[in-house]
Amino acid sequence: MNLLVTGGAGFIGANFVLYWLNKYPKDTIINLDELTYAGNLENLKTVETNPRYKFVKGDICNPKLVNQVMEGIDTVCHFAAESHVDRSILSPSTFIETNIVGTHILLEAALKNKVKRFHHISTDEVFGSLELNNSSKFDERTPYNPRSPYSASKAASDHLVRAYWFTYGLPITISNCSNNFGRFQFPEKLIPLAITNILEGKKVPVYGDGLHVRDWLFVEDHCRAIDLIIRDGKVGETYCVGGLTKDISNLEVIKKILKILNKDESWLVFVKDRPGHDRKYSIDWSKIKNELGWHPEEDFDLLLEKTVSWYKDNRNWWLRLKKAEYEKYYKEQYKNL
Numbered sequence: 039m040n041l042l043v044t045g046g047a048g049f050i051g052a053n054f055v056l057y058w059l060n061k062y063p064k065d066t067i068i069n070l071d072e073l074t075y076a077g078n079l080e081n082l083k084t085v086e087t088n089p090r091y092k093f094v095k096g097d098i099c100n101p102k103l104v105n106q107v108m109e110g111i112d113t114v115c116h117f118a119a120e121s122h123v124d125r126s127i128l129s130p131s132t133f134i135e136t137n138i139v140g141t142h143i144l145l146e147a148a149l150k151n152k153v154k155r156f157h158h159i160s161t162d163e164v165f166g167s168l169e170l171n172n173s174s175k176f177d178e179r180t181p182y183n184p185r186s187p188y189s190a191s192k193a194a195s196d197h198l199v200r201a202y203w204f205t206y207g208l209p210i211t212i213s214n215c216s217n218n219f220g221r222f223q224f225p226e227k228l229i230p231l232a233i234t235n236i237l238e239g240k241k242v243p244v245y246g247d248g249l250h251v252r253d254w255l256f257v258e259d260h261c262r263a264i265d266l267i268i269r270d271g272k273v274g275e276t277y278c279v280g281g282l283t284k285d286i287s288n289l290e291v292i293k294k295i296l297k298i299l300n301k302d303e304s305w306l307v308f309v310k311d312r313p314g315h316d317r318k319y320s321i322d323w324s325k326i327k328n329e330l331g332w333h334p335e336e337d338f339d340l341l342l343e344k345t346v347s348w349y350k351d352n353r354n355w356w357l358r359l360k361k362a363e364y365e366k367y368y369k370e371q372y373k374n375l
């Protein structure tokens with residue numbers, strides 16, 4: 039396969055590029071990434087001179103460039119997005135531009151260049167929020183009900199992707215996954231923020247009562263799911279991908295991290311809640327399990343320990359990211375913390 043990966047310098051995209059080049063020694067990858075604050079070529083250092091890999095710095099909202107890189111591509115794997123909910127609340131415009139307009143530009147180019155598969159990476163946040171203490175889960179038939187500028191922009195992009203299948207016959211697939219964690223995650227998201235704050239001697243901010251529930255998916259399990267969907271998934275279909283099946287609150291996740299790092303609960307601090315904060319996400323991943331044989335491979339506690347170790351061992355990777363733009367963002371988001 040000749041793949042175009044968008045957003046391959048970000049967290050999930052970089053894990054995916056490394057996974058794919060290692061698993062498929064005949065395939066080539068072009069990685070189109072604008073290198074926003076979240077894009078980091080250090081993640082891809084080990085493949086930078088690989089002849090089967092090429093990096094192109096550029097914006098998915100640039101139709102001329104997108105058409106150029108799409109030439110000779112048979113498979114598009116579209117990760118590029120503005121991805122952080124809190125930033126979408128502070129300044130939504132770039133989310134509309136990249137996540138909606140950018141996706142549309144890619145779809146047009148994919149159609150023009152007759153790609154064989156356009157795989158769109160989306161999120162469970164498009165489904166809205168579940169109630170606590172209720173066993174219902176999101177699945178492929180759950181109606182869309184996004185509640186933040188981020189999730190609304192991802193929902194719009196999903197609708198466009200599906201419209202290009204129904205209207206123009208573009209061979210698409212979509213995956214809606216839950217919260218990823220693992221190496222290379224930018225330290226604005228809960229798990230890497232908690233780990234790196236503690237390692238820096240700072241407290242961990244907990245939004246609201248901390249009882250919100252997320253469905254944690256290890257990034258390598260996610261990469262395997264995308265692989266299966268691209269190779270064996272049915273064109274025009276959506277697949278939900280999730281992790282743990284047992285509910286776990288943010289507070290419990292943070293306490294586990296504190297325990298791994300031998301810290302007590304004085305290291306957490308309750309702060310003002312996120313506006314429109316979704317209470318709970320939980321994914322029913324039986325479709326991808328039954329149709330493609332996918333399931334998460336390891337236990338959350340083990341993977342969390344592995345992730346904490348990665349951040350301990352790669353201090354320079356995140357220390358550099360926590361400067362400049364990040365400091366400004368952190369001040370605006372967390373005020374006097």
Ligand code: NAD
Nearest residue numbers: 045047048049050072073074076077097098118119121218
């Ligand atoms: P990330 O923020 O870590 O990386 C995004 C990447 O996209 C960066 O490398 C950035 O430079 C690039 N990018 C941003 N705007 C661009 C543009 N206009 N043109 C080209 N490149 C651009 O994101 P992530 O966490 O790796 O998420 C990847 C995808 O997965 C996103 O589509 C996100 O919505 C989706 N997703 C993420 C999660 C999660 O938990 N992280 C869960 C569900 C879905």
Ligand code: DAU
Nearest residue numbers: 121122123161162163216217226227228243244245250288
């Ligand atoms: O569900 C998939 C989504 O997961 C993805 O689509 C998004 O790209 C990704 O950012 C993530 O969204 P969340 O908002 O769930 O992730 P975040 O890590 O920002 O927050 C996880 C939970 O932790 C959420 O309930 C908010 C809470 N939180 C977060 C931060 C950053 C805190 O309590 N304190 C914090 O400082």
